[in-house]
Amino acid sequence: MNFPDATRVFLNQTGEISRFAFRFFRQGLRTRYEWQELLRQCYIVGYKSLPLAALTAFIMGLVLTMQLHPTMVYYGVEAMIPAMVGISIVREIGPILTALIFAGKIGSSIGAELGSMKVTEQIDAMEVSGTNPFKYLVVTRTLASVLMLPVLVILSDAVSLYGSYLGINLYEQVQFNLFFKQILDSLAYQDVVPAIVKTFFFGFAVGIIGCFQGYNSSKGTEGVGRSANAAVVVSSVLIFILDLIAVQVADLL
Amino acid sequence: MKKQTANSVKLGLFVLSALCVLILTLYLLGKNRSLFGSSFIVKTHFKAVNGLIAGNNVRYGGITVGNVRQVVLLNDTVVEVRMDLDQKMRQILRASAKASLGTDGLVGNRVVNIVAGAGGAPLVQAGALLASDEEISTEKMLQTLHRTNENVAVISEELVMILHRISQSVQLTELLNDRSIPDNLKASLLHLRETTEKSSALMSEALLTLDAATKGRGTVATLMTDTAMALELRQAVGQVKTLETDIQRLTAGLEQVVASVNEDMNRGPGPLHTLMNDSLMAGQLRLTVDHAEKGVASFNRNMEALQHNFLLRGYFKKQEKAKKKANKPAE
Numbered sequence: 198m199n200f201p202d203a204t205r206v207f208l209n210q211t212g213e214i215s216r217f218a219f220r221f222f223r224q225g226l227r228t229r230y231e232w233q234e235l236l237r238q239c240y241i242v243g244y245k246s247l248p249l250a251a252l253t254a255f256i257m258g259l260v261l262t263m264q265l266h267p268t269m270v271y272y273g274v275e276a277m278i279p280a281m282v283g284i285s286i287v288r289e290i291g292p293i294l295t296a297l298i299f300a301g302k303i304g305s306s307i308g309a310e311l312g313s314m315k316v317t318e319q320i321d322a323m324e325v326s327g328t329n330p331f332k333y334l335v336v337t338r339t340l341a342s343v344l345m346l347p348v349l350v351i352l353s354d355a356v357s358l359y360g361s362y363l364g365i366n367l368y369e370q371v372q373f374n375l376f377f378k379q380i381l382d383s384l385a386y387q388d389v390v391p392a393i394v395k396t397f398f399f400g401f402a403v404g405i406i407g408c409f410q411g412y413n414s415s416k417g418t419e420g421v422g423r424s425a426n427a428a429v430v431v432s433s434v435l436i437f438i439l440d441l442i443a444v445q446v447a448d449l450l
Numbered sequence: 451m452k453k454q455t456a457n458s459v460k461l462g463l464f465v466l467s468a469l470c471v472l473i474l475t476l477y478l479l480g481k482n483r484s485l486f487g488s489s490f491i492v493k494t495h496f497k498a499v500n501g502l503i504a505g506n507n508v509r510y511g512g513i514t515v516g517n518v519r520q521v522v523l524l525n526d527t528v529v530e531v532r533m534d535l536d537q538k539m540r541q542i543l544r545a546s547a548k549a550s551l552g553t554d555g556l557v558g559n560r561v562v563n564i565v566a567g568a569g570g571a572p573l574v575q576a577g578a579l580l581a582s583d584e585e586i587s588t589e590k591m592l593q594t595l596h597r598t599n600e601n602v603a604v605i606s607e608e609l610v611m612i613l614h615r616i617s618q619s620v621q622l623t624e625l626l627n628d629r630s631i632p633d634n635l636k637a638s639l640l641h642l643r644e645t646t647e648k649s650s651a652l653m654s655e656a657l658l659t660l661d662a663a664t665k666g667r668g669t670v671a672t673l674m675t676d677t678a679m680a681l682e683l684r685q686a687v688g689q690v691k692t693l694e695t696d697i698q699r700l701t702a703g704l705e706q707v708v709a710s711v712n713e714d715m716n717r718g719p720g721p722l723h724t725l726m727n728d729s730l731m732a733g734q735l736r737l738t739v740d741h742a743e744k745g746v747a748s749f750n751r752n753m754e755a756l757q758h759n760f761l762l763r764g765y766f767k768k769q770e771k772a773k774k775k776a777n778k779p780a781e
Contacts, residue, residue, distance in 0.1 A: 233454075236454075236457075236458055236461060237454070237457070239461050239465075240457045240458070240460065240461045243461065243464055243465070244457075244460050244461050244464045247464060347468070348464065348465050348468035348469075349468070351468040351469075351471050351472045352464075352467060352468045352471060354471075355471045381475075381478045381479060384475075384479055385479065386476070386479055386480075389475060389476065389479065393472065
């Protein structure tokens with residue numbers, strides 16, 4: 198098969214990533230689970246990311262409300278702001294924004310960490326010492342991000358809606374009860390469930406890409422930086438692609 | 451190790467809080483759609499549901515009490531709507547209630563409104579069929595509106611004609627342009643007001659007089675209230691009546707007299723008849739009068755002569771002097 202170089206590289210990488218992901222499932226299902234390491238990774242990946250995710254979500258909710266307000270007032274539908282903000286945050290902005298922040302923070306850190314371990318040949322040493330490095334490093338980190346991103350998204354949705362509530366109260370007095378009643382009235386299961394489900398895939402994309410880039414980094418310390426960078430870029434793009442697929446699947450339901 | 455436990459606690463807290471938020475959200479959403487509360491089914495039939503779908507709200511008295519579970523086409527004219535209602539509606543909803551279709555707001559979702567019917571009906575059973583009111587369709591409204599519009603068009607055309615004629619009318623324009631009319635009108639109104647004031651004053655005076663009259667003061671009152679005077683008046687009238695009969699008798703007598711005179715004059719043997727009808731006598735009479743005139747003239751001449759007679763002249767002169775004397779002081 199004759200492909201241009203760039204295409205060949207791209208296809209090669211796609212195949213490598215697919216194989217890497219397949220390896221993750223195969224290794225992850227095998228016994229002898231690294232529970233301790235998984236919990237530790239969950240703590241780092243999830244809990245430590247909460248302040249950053251919550252802050253961006255809060256600001257996003259506040260800003261979105263303030264941006265919408267003049268237009269909604271112009272059309273005389275101020276009362277629809279909670280519904281509109283609620284739907285847009287729960288369905289789209291919450292998951293995407295948190296996933297991107299997550300990719301920036303966790304994807305790069307995983308890529309850099311595994312990259313430096315690879316370059317300093319710690320992974321090889323691990324293998325020699327009888328520990329399965331893939332299981333210990335890749336499976337735990339990827340699983341942690343798969344499990345933690347939905348949690349982060351749910352919490353940052355809540356924070357974001359609270360920010361929106363404060364945003365509305367800059368202009369007019371709206372009761373907390375009424376605000377959340379309006380949001381809940383406008384939401385349905387088919388809004389919430391797909392939004393939560395797709396965050397698992399986002400988490401998987403961030404974890405697996407970070408691990409792959411780190412695990413396959415080369416060329417010394419320079420490669421570490423490149424791995425971290427590539428982890429963020431690729432996982433971010435992948436998040437949008439997954440979102441596109443998710444919205445089409447959700448439309449079918 | 452201790453640090454790791456602390457981290458695990460934090461992680462647990464983190465995960466549990468997110469789980470709580472998720473469960474709470476899903477529960478509240480489910481409660482809104484009444485997925486968890488027990489419910490019972492009530493049915494109703496419509497000719498057309500105009501876009502009602504499963505999941506639309508059912509309202510009773512404006513409060514959401516359930517939702518539409520299913521919309522089924524039963525046959526070519528009947529659409530059956532099956533609704534899930536809250537269990538507590540069993541104690542409220544009566545079999546006489548009526549269902550109708552509505553819209554949430556102006557452009558919102560379709561809703562089924564249930565309205566209470568006549569009281570005293572038994573409480574509704576699960577699976578009962580409620581009576582329904584057909585919706586006033588937009589098409590019908592538009593048809594009516596179309597007719598109204600046509601009428602309005604005709605009316606407006608006629609109005610235009612009328613207005614055209616009004617605007618073309620010279621007299622009316624003059625009338626409208628005449629600046630003096632308002633002044634005149636104002637003056638007229640002023641006068642009218644004065645008149646009214648005066649008449650009202652007059653009326654009040656009249657009222658006062660009437661009041662006084664009824665209370666027994668003044669001439670009118672006496673006239674109206676004095677019974678003795680009435681008696682006298684009646685007597686007077688009676689006398690006047692007798693007087694009248696007397697006069698009548700007198701007149702009759704007079705008539706008789708005149709009649710007899712006439713009779714006499716025309717036919718009777720008396721001197722009057724002779725005097726008036728005998729032409730010979732008339733000639734004689736004229737001769738007599740002639741002679742008498744001549745006699746008087748000659749008598750006058752005699753008297754004149756007598757005045758100038760010396761025997762009697764002194765007496766006439768004395769008389770003239772006395773006359774002059776009497777006239778002088780008056781001047």
